[in-house]
Amino acid sequence: MAIRLRLDKPWQPLTPEQATRLPGQLGVYQIADANGTVLYIGHAGGRSPFGLRSELQREAKDRGPGCQFRVEVNMQYRTRWFELLMVHQADHGALPPDNAKNPPPLGRLSPA
């Protein structure tokens, strides 16, 4: 059975305090604005010093208040990241705005 395609966990406020409580594991994450519109899909890879925690701490610092986030711990962070980007593109016709600035090479998915 296939794992689910889309991240559907509830959003949490993107603050330094919330980010500090995250695990230091590898995985993927989404950043959204206050309305839940996805702005960016990222991953915490093998070079992240404290995995999701340090990536989201950096995001919180760079973006300031007003954003939300959700994460998924996943050792297959790269393929899951590509998958989330392609699914977003299929669902919305475009990448999240902050990914579209420097898009990675992507294929096309047409999820059932």
Add this chain to the structure above:
Amino acid sequence: MDFEPNSEQQMLIDQVRRFVREEVIPLEAKLDPDASELPDEDFKRLTDKTKAMGLFGIDIPKEFGGPDIDIVTRVLLAIEMAQHRAGLYVPCYGTFGGAGLAQIFEANEDQKERYLYPTLRGEKKPFFGLTEPSGGSDPARAIQTKAERKDNGWVLNGAKLFISGADRAQYGIVFARTDASKGRNGITCFIIDSDTPGFHVRRVVHTLRSSSYATELEFKDCWVSDHQVLGEVNKGFAVANARLTRQRIPYAAGCIGVAIAAHEMAIEWAKMRSTFGEKLANRQAVQWMLVDNEIDIRTARHFTLEAAEKARRGLPFRIEASIAKLTASEGGGRVVDRSMQIHGGMGMTKDLPLERWYREMRIRRVGEGPSEVQRMVIAREILGSNLR
């Protein structure tokens, strides 16, 4: 057979070894440990270097503009090209160019114009659609995707699984059953453009190989004309089989390259690391692991070069290709495993390439025909046709 490289081969080996050590490995220090692609500017710079070396498009036959490398030399170079973190599945990050799929060289002139030449120019990428959810080891019986005659063409319905690169490809070679009553003689090979209505890349399939993914495909009333048949109707399995046998030789070579790299790391570590007041290299338990590594590598190298030499001479090489694939994928896995053991905790981390090789090498015992199928092929050859 003498498998010592001649002077010309040794020169090429040295050239590729320098390229890997001086150009590729330093870049990996900055990449994600699971990366399978270089940044565009690095890819272009390294591709310019392989072109200057005269080795770009290394798998393209000479008559199509390739550098005229025989299969034995190709194996020797493949062993070198694999000796870096991403080397097992993306040797040198593709900077030696690709040749597309072997089957497309068998296409008719019209198909060559539309698919082969654009592929060789780097304008189109293909995928290879053989394996299905019903199985991949026995495609002649497992293929359930059907192609039925309709409106001077064919309508495909079915699914494919574990297909690499289909989401980024412009076309693919797809095998479908065109006559349910004829078993392996009822399969036809089609060229499918990936913008054909009814062709869908449904999902990413995540595997141990976390640097890159496979996909699942669906064909839903996907109509193609007769011009998209590759080869002859109902003779598609021969097209698939020819590729699968020959492909086992470079596949084995990649395993050997990674095994050599892991073994060299283990030797270096064993000489440097002390426990309980003694270098690891002085402990018999470690020495024996290193000896077993050496034997696995030499065995795989011998059988792989033997298969390549027979293929080069135009002799039958099916049994040799299976032995090569078997010894290299199983032996390579053991070498990486022992090398991790010698490294202890460090061997498990993403700081070193061993953990990536360990995961990816495991796939090699299944990909391109699992170990059990290789043993079946060898048994058939030994015992005769009554086992078929």
